[in-house]
Amino acid sequence: MARAVTPQRKTLNTIFAWAIGLTIFFPILWTILTSFKTEGTAIANPPVLLFFDWTLENYETVQERSNYMRYLWNSIAIAGGSTILGLIVAVPAAWSMAFVPSKATKNILMWMLSTKMLPAVGVLFPIYLICIQLGLLDSKIALIVILMLINLPIIVWMLYTYFREIPGEILEAGRMDGAGLREEILYILTPMAVPGIASTLLLNFILAWNEAFWTLNLTAVNAAPLTAFIASYSSPEGLFFAKLSAASTMAIAPILILGWFSQKQLVRGLTFGAVK
Amino acid sequence: MTTTIRALLGATALSAIGLSATAQDTTLTIATVNNGDMIRMQGLTQDFTNQNPGIALEWVTLEENVLRQRVTQDIATGGGQFDVLTIGTYEVPIWANQEWLVPLDDMPEDYNADDLLPAIRDALSVDGTLYAAPFYGESAMVMYRTDLAEEAGVTIPEEPTWTDIMAAAEAMTDRDNEIYGICLRGKAGWGENMAFLTAMANSYGGAWFNNDWEAQFESEPWQSAVSDYLMMMENYGPPGAANNGFNENLSLFQQGKCGMWIDATVAASFVTDPEDSTVADSVGYAVFPNKEGVDNHGNWLWAWSLAIPASSEQQDAAKAFISWATGQGYTELVASEEGWRSAPPGTRTSLYENAEYQEAAPFAEMTLNAMNAADTINQSVMETPYTGGQFVAIPEFAGIGTQVGQEMSAALAGQQSAEEALANAQALTTDEIEAAGY
Secondary structure, eight states, rough: OOOOOOOOHHHHHHHHHHHHHHHHHHHHHHHHHHTSSSSHHHHHHSOOOSSSSOOHHHHHHHHHHHHHHHHHHHHHHHHHHHHHHHHHHHHHHHHHHHHSSOOOOHHHHOOOHHGGGGGGGHHHHHHHHHHHHHTTTTHHHHHHHHHHHHHHHHHHHHHHHHHHOHHHHHHHHOOOOOOOOIIIIIIIIHHHHHHHHHHHHHHHHHHHHHHOSSHHHSSSSSOOOOHHHHHTTTOSSOOHHHHHHHHHHHHHHHHHHHHHHHHHHHHHHHHHTTOO | OOHHHHHHHHHHHHHHHHHHHHHTEEEEEEEOOOOHHHHHHHHTTHHHHHHOOOOEEEEEOOOHHHHHHHHHHHHHTTTTOOOOEEEEEEEHHHHHHHOOOOOOOOGGOOOOOOOHHHHHHHTTTTEEEOOEEEEEOOOOEEEEEHHHHHTTTOOOSOOOBBBHHHHHHHOOOOOGTTTTEOOOOOSSSTTTTTHHHHHHHHHHOSBBBOTTTBBBSSHHHHHHHHHHHHHHHHSOTTTTTTGGGGHHHHHHHTTOOOOEEETTTTTHHTOOOTTTTTTSSSSSEEEEBBBBOOOOOOOOOOOEEOOOOOOOOOOOHHHHHHHHSHHHHHHHHHHHHHGGGSSSSSSSSSHHHHHHHHHHHHHHHHHHHHHHHOOSSSSSSSSOOOSSSSSSSTTTHHHHHHHHHHHHHHHHTTTOOOHHHHHHHHHHHHHHHHHOOO
């Protein structure tokens, strides 16, 4: 039975939710606003919120100086590639852990998660050397594989949680009707877990898009994604906050829009199984 | 017959196309930082590619510390990702000794290495061989607001002592109106607050190490330098100074919140730029201060320079590029495109002899004096076993300097006293330097 919610309480909740939402969004909003200011207005103290001469000059400069499309394409290829590759590996892995668990399953899951606790810089040199040996420095392939491996524990964990919610009897029924392993995963399990898979996919895409350690360390020209594009606008001697903000806005815009359109999926997926 | 000739001609034409295609295949990857002068150069490279149609340029712009780490990692492992590097006077002697850099002793004749400022040339050479070509150079000096000084009734002499600076800072401070007498670096880092504090300690007669490699933080010069620094920042400095680096202070000064700012000479071109600075018309300059009786003005010297890593496979093309970017012709190119004021400062004697430049850049003379006065071999009045001005030119310094910087920054933030900070600095430096086997 639903609890009775008084209008006052509802208003209060709404205000509270908006306040939290705006606080979280404020840095992004500030970056976007700064990108339309001149360098002088960007550092003005007290800061100017809305009433300034809006200019597109920073975007023009950034467009002129950097090949945005190349960075964008690299980001899409790396984030998309690592996500797809990750799902191909993780769906069967999560299936076996959810439906045919062994004694070691719990330990394997914990062990997978423990690899996330190693600071990335600890393996920088070995991975750099492997990339040199394989001729994969500054290549998208290397980053796709590395980012897939980094995010794999999260993907497996998320999918494992979703799969656990699916009754094993349904899969059994499929087996009775003569479905093999391949058919079982492809035609029974996957369609039922679509919301879970979709949110895993989105979250992983966002994580890979924002990854800024390996993408900065293993790329130079050919494979550099948008993280490298933003980094190239930070300056040790000189104030270029407006241009930096324009570059940041251009880098986050695609993922922000994607997140906006798929927020229903994201929320549904993230809370899937949490409330019964 | 005709067919044969045709075929031959065709083959020749094809091979010619093939050859020229190969010639154009040279692509130089240049690792650089996002500084104003570097960006300007990227905008002017058409001139270089017109002169050298066979060479294409690719830029990898990185944040300063990331650049250092990336480049070190790439050279140490022989990755060969870069053909030209942007590095500073700290790295050049260390990397040249490791044989990581290609010597630049056979630059084209019109490069005119004799025209380089002697202090900069020495700082970028090992045993008389040049290992990096300076793109722009800097020392440190006092920049102050002439209007505020006049209002407060103080005169800042051309060669001020720290006592003069403290008196002027006190007189100019007007906290109610957010005017702070002095802005100095406080952000932790060997190239941030420690660059300033090392120069300041030099000018107090101190040094990082004595001839036996014993850390000197508990010596009198360091103690008075640090306590004066903290006193000035506490009483006359802006709030939150422990987070302020070059850029933050630049922003404060441009908005008219600082009476004085002691920092890199390159800042002069920013604070006098009428487009970004609200105080462009009222900036005065003075030499980096010294303590009474100590003949030392800090010896700050830095040059952003272009070098070729030994791992590059395109060293000839890289030399051609470096010669273009750091040659006299480039200075003239900048002057003709953007005016003399924008010429990269602090590398060549000829620039400072140029009357047009002197007129366009009011800070030229002071910059030149500061740079000529900087001595990176005898950086302290004490005898020391190392070289370097606002840094110690040993590989371990970046790590030690940053840790000591954190101690100083914590003291500035009020988390510990000057004595504690110095005692911690002494202990950690002694440990590190012993472990490194000095």
